[in-house]
Structure formats: structure tokens, C-alpha cells
Amino acid sequence: METTPRASINIMTALLLLSLHCFIGPAAMAEQPSSSTDQASLLALKQHITDDPEDLLSTNWTETTSVCNWVGITCGTTHTSRVTSLNLAFMGLSGTLPPHLGNLSFLAYFDISNNTFHGSLPVELSRLRRLQYFSVSGNSFEGEIPPWLASLPRLEYLFLNSNGFSGAIPESICNVSTLQKLDLSENQLARSIPSLIFNMPMLKAINLSSNQLSGAMPSSFCSESPLLEIDLKYNNLSGDLPRNICGNLPNLQGLLLTGNQFSGEIPSSLSECRQLQFLSLSVNNFSGAIPRELGNLTTLNRLYLGYNNLIGEDLVAYICDFGIAKLLGEENSMTRTKTLATIGYMAPEYGSGGYVSTRGDVYSYGILLMEIFTGKRPTDEMFSGEESLKRWVKSSLPDAVGDVLDAKLLSREEPTAAKLECVSTILELATHCCTELPEKRMGMNDVLAKLKKIRTVLGQR
Ligand SMILES: *[C@@H]1O[C@H](CO)[C@@H](O)[C@H](O)[C@H]1NC(C)=O
Ligand SMILES: *[C@@H]1O[C@H](CO)[C@@H](O)[C@H](O)[C@H]1NC(C)=O
Ligand SMILES: *[C@@H]1O[C@H](CO)[C@@H](O)[C@H](O)[C@H]1NC(C)=O
Ligand SMILES: *[C@@H]1O[C@H](CO)[C@@H](O)[C@H](O)[C@H]1NC(C)=O
Ligand SMILES: *[C@@H]1O[C@H](CO)[C@@H](O)[C@H](O)[C@H]1NC(C)=O
Ligand SMILES: *[C@@H]1O[C@H](CO)[C@@H](O)[C@H](O)[C@H]1NC(C)=O
Numbered sequence: 525m526e527t528t529p530r531a532s533i534n535i536m537t538a539l540l541l542l543s544l545h546c547f548i549g550p551a552a553m554a555e556q557p558s559s560s561t562d563q564a565s566l567l568a569l570k571q572h573i574t575d576d577p578e579d580l581l582s583t584n585w586t587e588t589t590s591v592c593n594w595v596g597i598t599c600g601t602t603h604t605s606r607v608t609s610l611n612l613a614f615m616g617l618s619g620t621l622p623p624h625l626g627n628l629s630f631l632a633y634f635d636i637s638n639n640t641f642h643g644s645l646p647v648e649l650s651r652l653r654r655l656q657y658f659s660v661s662g663n664s665f666e667g668e669i670p671p672w673l674a675s676l677p678r679l680e681y682l683f684l685n686s687n688g689f690s691g692a693i694p695e696s697i698c699n700v701s702t703l704q705k706l707d708l709s710e711n712q713l714a715r716s717i718p719s720l721i722f723n724m725p726m727l728k729a730i731n732l733s734s735n736q737l738s739g740a741m742p743s744s745f746c747s748e749s750p751l752l753e754i755d756l757k758y759n760n761l762s763g764d765l766p767r768n769i770c771g772n773l774p775n776l777q778g779l780l781l782t783g784n785q786f787s788g789e790i791p792s793s794l795s796e797c798r799q800l801q802f803l804s805l806s807v808n809n810f811s812g813a814i815p816r817e818l819g820n821l822t823t824l825n826r827l828y829l830g831y832n833n834l835i836g837e838d839l840v841a842y843i844c845d846f847g848i849a850k851l852l853g854e855e856n857s858m859t860r861t862k863t864l865a866t867i868g869y870m871a872p873e874y875g876s877g878g879y880v881s882t883r884g885d886v887y888s889y890g891i892l893l894m895e896i897f898t899g900k901r902p903t904d905e906m907f908s909g910e911e912s913l914k915r916w917v918k919s920s921l922p923d924a925v926g927d928v929l930d931a932k933l934l935s936r937e938e939p940t941a942a943k944l945e946c947v948s949t950i951l952e953l954a955t956h957c958c959t960e961l962p963e964k965r966m967g968m969n970d971v972l973a974k975l976k977k978i979r980t981v982l983g984q985r
């Protein structure tokens with residue numbers, strides 16, 4: 525399932541090269557064949573590289589061999605020997621980009637991600653009229669995002685993430701009608717998000733996370749937008765969520781807004797995003813109750829709501845009811861663990877995804893249950909390891925469960941007896957999951973049967 529970055533980049537190159545046949549035709553033949561221009565441009569780039577730790581370019585990019593045989597370079601396969609792809613990703617290179625790169629007029633794919641290039645993007649790159657894929661992510665570029673990027677007529681993928689770009693996101697970016705993926709995350713972009721950014725007709729994924737963007741979330745969407753994923757995490761966005769999100773984004777699968785200052789109630793209309801799988805609203809200033817309608821979303825498997833001003837009592841009810849209901853519906857135990865770990869209240873550090881999915885067994889399932897209800901992790905300073913979290917929880921059962929229950933899960937009022945009993949029963953189950961000897965531990969099917977029983981009993985109240 526996992527592909528290395530390099531492998532996926534190569535797949536991308538292959539796909540783009542295939543599609544290049546679509547537009548390098550007879551018209552292209554009419555242009556001056558000038559592979560020597562390509563060579564001059566690339567040699568200029570080589571001259572601007574100040575560090576090449578693996579000697580990749582210094583030994584390989586030599587004037588005596590055709591540029592088409594240079595490492596990282598691919599030429600058109602038919603008609604011409606012009607450079608169509610430049611892929612220097614993950615080579616540890618340092619340096620700047622020379623204006624001469626604007627002469628690579630057949631270039632469709634440009635990827636120098638994860639090196640330490642710095643400076644700015646030369647305006648001459650705006651002459652690369654065939655560019656479809658442009659990635660400089662994971663470098664040290666600075667300054668404002670150049671508005672001319674919006675004039676590249678075929679641009680589909682634009683990755684400027686993890687650099688030092690600052691200033692506002694240019695309004696003109698909204699005009700790139702061919703753009704499918706936009707990643708500007710992990711920069712120092714500020715001010716408000718251009719109001720028409722979600723209106724790009726081909727846009728499927730947008731990532732503006734980890735910047736200093738402020739103001740409201742844009743509420744203008746084109747109808748039947750293909751948008752699948754919106755990531756605005758860790759900014760300073762505020763105000764209510766737009767009510768019309770789902771009406772206009774029928775395909776939305778991921779909405780990630782953790783770590784902002786959004787307020788108001790969570791709109792119950794979010795349940796109209798019938799494809800929604802990942803909803804992350806934690807660490808904001810949302811208030812009111814959790815909309816019950818979210819329980820209607822059968823596709824939802826990751827939901828983060830922690831660290832808001834949501835009505836506390838509801839969170840326990842939510843985990844005891846909706847959470848268990850969702851668990852019972854899941855087929856595969858890995859997804860199930862992930863779901864369990866992310867229902868209702870969950871600390872934001874779980875948001876990265878990797879942590880939970882690697883703990884798919886019954887034991888960690890039990891620990892996770894304890895973490896959810898106590899708000900404490902085994903690594904918490906009050907414990908010396910998982911043993912003490914387990915002992916602490918166990919000693920509270922069955923009658924003192926209120927003492928270990930995370931205060932953030934409670935409202936000012938005392939929790940009802942029924943809710944404490946629900947928590948107590950679940951934590952009891954959790955301690956069984958955490959039996960030290962694997963052969964004495966319950967199987968996942970037994971855990972599920974138990975959960976089902978808890979639910980039936982609670983349902984009779
Ligand atoms: C440059 O690298 C390419 C790809 O690794 C290789 O095929 C080619 O032989 C190398 N050329 C020289 C002169 O080292
Ligand atoms: C980027 O490359 C460096 C080595 O050049 C490597 O240590 C680092 O893990 C890479 N970053 C990512 C995100 O792959
Ligand atoms: C390529 O571009 C540079 C700078 O943009 C220019 O000065 C130069 O004349 C061009 N070279 C060729 C060979 O076309
Ligand atoms: C976007 O394109 C339209 C029509 O081509 C043009 O009128 C408008 O000025 C452009 N907007 C920006 C911000 O570039
Ligand atoms: C958005 O970018 C951040 C940082 O580059 C990354 O960690 C995150 O996974 C991205 N979001 C999505 C939905 O891919
Ligand atoms: C975030 O926005 C609020 C207003 O909504 C403002 O008072 C605050 O200074 C901003 N914080 C940062 C770090 O920009």
C-alpha cells in the first residue's frame with residue numbers, strides 16, 4: 525500500500541508523459557528544434573547549485589551526453605528531443621533557480637521538492653506554457669506567492685507547501701481553471717483567504733494548513749464542485765462555518781478545520797455531505813450541542829471535536845451512544861480501532877492518523893478506551909507507564925468512575941447515574957482488553973459482542 529515518495533513521483537511523471545502525447549503534435553514540430561537551448565538552461569541551473577552532496581549533477585550533467593540522458597531529465601518520446609520533465613526531488617540540492625529555466629518551453633513536469641533551494645521563483649517561469657505539474661515543496665523559498673503562476677494555462681498541480689512564502693494568497697490564483705490540487709500549507713501566509721478560492725471548477729483538494737490566515741472561511745462555491753478535501757487546519761480563521769458547504773460540495777470527503785478560532789454552532793447541515801469521511805473541528809471555539817444528525821453519516825470514520833465549548837454532558841452521551849453504534853457497524857478491526865480512537869472527544873495530537881492505526885490490537889484498543897474517557901495518556905506525568913493508567917482506572921471501578929472521568933467530558937452539572945454506568949461498563953471492558961497475557965485477553969469479536977450487549981442494556985433504560 526505504501527509507496528515511497530520517489531516511486532509515486534515517478535508514477536506521476538509517467539502519467540504526465542503519457543498525457544503529453546495529447547499536445548505535442550504537428551504544431552510542436554513547427555517550432556524551432558532547440559534542444560541546445562534546453563541544454564543551456566539546464567547548465568545554467570547546474571551553475572546555480574551550490575551544494576550537490578551526492579554529486580548527482582556534477583558527474584552526470586555533462587555537455588558530452590544528451591540532456592535526455594541526464595539524471596532527472598525526461599524528453600518527449602515522439603517527434604522531438606525536447607525536455608518535458610525535470611525531476612530533482614529528494615536530491616539534497618541547495619541553490620537558486622536561474623531565469624534560464626523559462627526557456628524549457630516544452631516542460632510539463634517540474635519537481636524540485638524536498639531540497640534546499642532558496643530565493644524566489646523567477647518570473648521567467650511564467651513562460652512555461654505547457655506546465656502541468658509544479659512542485660517546489662519542502663524548500664526554503666521566500667517572498668510572496670508570484671501572481672504569474674495563475675497565468676500558466678495548463679497548470680493542474682501546484683505545490684508550494686513547506687517553504688517560507690509570506691504575504692497574502694494572490695486573488696489571481698482563483699482564476700486557474702485547470703487546477704486540481706493546490707497545496708500552500710506550512711508557509712507564513714497571512715490575511716484572508718481569497719473569497720473565490722473554492723470556485724475553481726476542477727479543484728479537488730486544497731491545503732492551506734499551518735499558515736497565519738485570518739478572517740472567515742470563504743462561502744462561495746461553484747455548484748457541483750468536484751472538491752473532495754479542504755484542509756485549513758492551524759490558522760487563525762474565525763466566524764461561523766458557512767451553512768451552504770454541503771449543498772455545494774456534494775463530494776466532500778474531508779473537512780479539516782482543527783486549530784482555528786471558528787465559533788457558533790456546528791451546523792447540522794454538515795450531515796448533508798453524504799461522502800464525508802473525515803471531519804476535524806477540534807481546538808476551535810464552537811459552542812452548543814453536537815448535532816445528532818452527524819450520526820446519520822454512514823461514511824464518517826474520523827471525527828475530532830475536542831477542545832471546543834461544546835456542551836459537555838453531550839460528549840459522554842455521544843460516545844456512549846453514537847460512538848458505540850458506529851463501532852458496531854464497522855467491518856474491519858483496524859478501521860474500528862481508528863473510529864473508536866477518534867469519536868467524540870479526542871486530543872488533537874491524534875489527528876495525524878499514523879499513531880492510532882498502528883495500534884490495531886485488542887490491547888491497545890483497551891488503552892485507547894481508557895485514554896478517551898480519562899483524557900489521560902499512559903505517558904502522562906502522573907503515571908510511570910501503561911500499568912499505572914490501568915491500575916488507576918481499575919481502582920475506580922465500578923462506583924468511583926466519576927473520579928477518573930475527564931472533566932472536559934462533563935458539563936457543570938453532575939453526570940447522571942445512567943451515564944456513569946455506561947462509562948463504568950466500558951472501562952471495565954477496557955481493563956479486560958488490557959490483560960497482560962495475550963492468551964487470556966478477549967478476542968476482538970468478544971469485545972464487540974460485549975459492546976453490543978452494553979448498548980442493548982443501555983437501550984432498555
Ligand atoms: C546519468 O544518469 C543516468 C540516470 O541515472 C544514467 O542513465 C546515465 O548513464 C548517467 N550518465 C552519465 C554520463 O553518468
Ligand atoms: C527530505 O530529504 C531529506 C534528505 O535530503 C530527508 O532527510 C527528509 O526526511 C526528507 N523529507 C521528507 C518529508 O521526506
Ligand atoms: C534563455 O533565457 C535567458 C534568461 O531568461 C536569456 O537571457 C537567454 O538569452 C535565453 N537563452 C537561450 C539560449 O535562448
Ligand atoms: C480573472 O479572470 C478574469 C477573466 O479572465 C479577469 O477579468 C480577472 O481580472 C481575473 N482576476 C484576477 C484576480 O486575476
Ligand atoms: C496538508 O498539509 C499538511 C502539512 O504539509 C499535511 O500534514 C496534511 O496531511 C495535509 N492535509 C491533507 C488532507 O492531505
Ligand atoms: C487571530 O485573530 C484574532 C481576531 O480574530 C486576533 O485578535 C489575533 O491577534 C489573531 N492572532 C494571530 C496570531 O494572528
Ligand SMILES: *[C@@H]1O[C@H](CO)[C@@H](O)[C@H](O)[C@H]1NC(C)=O
Binds near residue numbers: 785
Ligand atoms: C468563544 O465563544 C464564546 C461564546 O461561546 C465567546 O464569548 C468568546 O469571546 C469566544 N472566544 C473567542 C476567542 O473567539
Ligand SMILES: *[C@@H]1O[C@H](CO)[C@@H](O)[C@H](O)[C@H]1NC(C)=O
Binds near residue numbers: 816817819820
Ligand atoms: C438524521 O438524524 C436525525 C436525528 O438523529 C433524524 O431525526 C433524521 O431523520 C435523520 N435524517 C436522515 C436524512 O437520515
